[in-house]
Amino acid sequence: MQNTLITMSRPGADHAVGMLYATVTGRADKWFFLSSPEMAVERALRADSCLIEPECGDTVLVCHGGTQSCFVLAVLARATPEQATLTLPGAVQLQTSQGQLQVKAEQLELQGRQRVTMVGAQVDVTGIRGELRFRELSASAEQAQARFGSLTSVAQNITSTVGRLVQKARDSFRWTENLEETRAGRVRMLVKDRFHMKAAHTTLLADGQVKIDGEKIDLG
Template sequence: MKSTRVPRARAGHEHAVGLAYATVTGRAGKWFFVSAADASADRALRAESCLIEPDCGDTVLVCRGGAIGANAAAYIVAVLARAAADSARLLLPGDVALHAAEGALQVEAERIELKAARVVSLEAPVVAMEGVRGELNFHRVDASVSEAHARFGVVSAMAQQMTSTVGRLVQKARDSFRWIEKVDETRAGRVRMKVDERLHVTAQHASVLAEGHVKIDGEKIDLG
């Protein structure tokens, strides 16, 4: 009859698993040099369960055991006390890290997405955004701004209909060109045009209607 037993080492031959307090003294690549109280380990790897990256001077909990000789490995399973209490770096799978220092939080990742079923809210006295390219896509946007200052290199806008109400409008441009296919109508209480050099008006039909006084004054006037 064929035996189905799995060979096991005799009791006392396994290398016992143990935990020890240690202080991180240095680092080389993925290895951390530690000084354990019982001298059970001189270097260790960071365990996946230890999200906080150890730093020099930190007090850590080191687990050692499970193998004998050169294959024996020790792991830092937890950071018990930080040498710099106001900063930390949390490591997540996929090369994602969270940096916390002096009340500031920085997220380091290839791509960040925020998804909410109802509302995403952002509130701060100062909000800064910087990037090479930005995209906004909304069905409706409501904005309320007390004062706005903007600088643009090239602006291209396309709208089906635009309505604006302004208390006072001041525009300054080096050159201005407008193309209107159908009607351009201006309604004003008073219109004043001041041209430094020449005013040229070309039309198929032109009409000037006034209920009161019409004045044409010039050094030379050509009609017809």
């Protein structure tokens, strides 16, 4: 690409405004160092209209009107076409690299008037604190694994239907204020050490045989 210098007159100005092609050779903070055959500009700032962040080796269009007012207006050709950074006001950046898109901002909010859909072979969500609020929630999965340091749940009603339920705990405590009822085809309880049951009133009813077996039985 041939470097061309275009000069425009500006009324009342000491220096004429010019535009030229240049190559980015480096960067220090907000300043971009440039190289061009005319050597009219050595460094420039990125203009607000230039949304793509210039990188080393990029060919850019520069506007200059003296040493104090030089701006990169646009990125004309990328040294690495497969990646780019789109910089928006408010320190917001959109970065693309090898088909990946990354959004950087202090806060990110997505709003859909009708629906928001996320689809992917793998979806990862990571954060220090999370909160979900729904009026209605439906979830389905072929397999689910959950690990918690501590878990607290509060619900008015819970109904669960499972084919098989297996629970294992080191200690288990349960308080029921009113009625607790168990209906089962068979009930079997195995206690390794001691079994203690206490009630104000106890009633045992059997349609058939009642059997009590032990080395020693104390009644009363």
